[in-house]
Amino acid sequence: DTGVSQDPRHKITKRGQNVTFRCDPISEHNRLYWYRQTLGQGPEFLTYFQNEAQLEKSRLLSDRFSAERPKGSFSTLEIQRTEQGDSAMYLCASSLERLAGGTDTQYFGPGTRLTVL
């Protein structure tokens, strides 16, 4: 296992269509995170899972967004009725466990670049 993988790497869709992205974390990692990054900005937290449980969702995540991690391994992020403002890089990261007093080191995947026309 060489790291976090994401599929597809690029997605172009028309406004109003639904899209789904997949993330495969590092195999022994029990935590999985989704971020969104727009040009010139840092990644913005969307949601995260510990095993199959979704523990936190950002207020950025509207009702059109849903994420799942059904078996505690890979995760999917679905965007329904896409809007042009959804165009961004969607990054997935995974981590193993919390350090005492710290936050897990997160390992990022290459991202899925979404363009909504």
Place this chain on the structure above:
Amino acid sequence: GQQVMQIPQYQHVQEGEDFTTYCNSSTTLSNIQWYKQRPGGHPVFLIQLVKSGEVKKQKRLTFQFGEAKKNSSLHITATQTTDVGTYFCAGGIYTDKLIFGTGTRLQVFP
């Protein structure tokens, strides 16, 4: 809401010059992490600082966490063209999520 700001936004240096980026949080952090993102790439973890006043070094890179745990800095000595990229700090606020800074884009001219 919680914010993490970085300055400068951009920095252009001649190869061999030093570079510093500063990170400031609106709230006290439990830890600070630093990531580097090359153009077209994804964030890559560099280091994590947990203790107040902590200083860590990685070859030409020196990371510092402020005494109040609200600010941090990354200093690169004698920059090289391989240092090009955007450097992000990311604050942990006693939860499992990170709040990323706005980033500093470093350009190094040979």
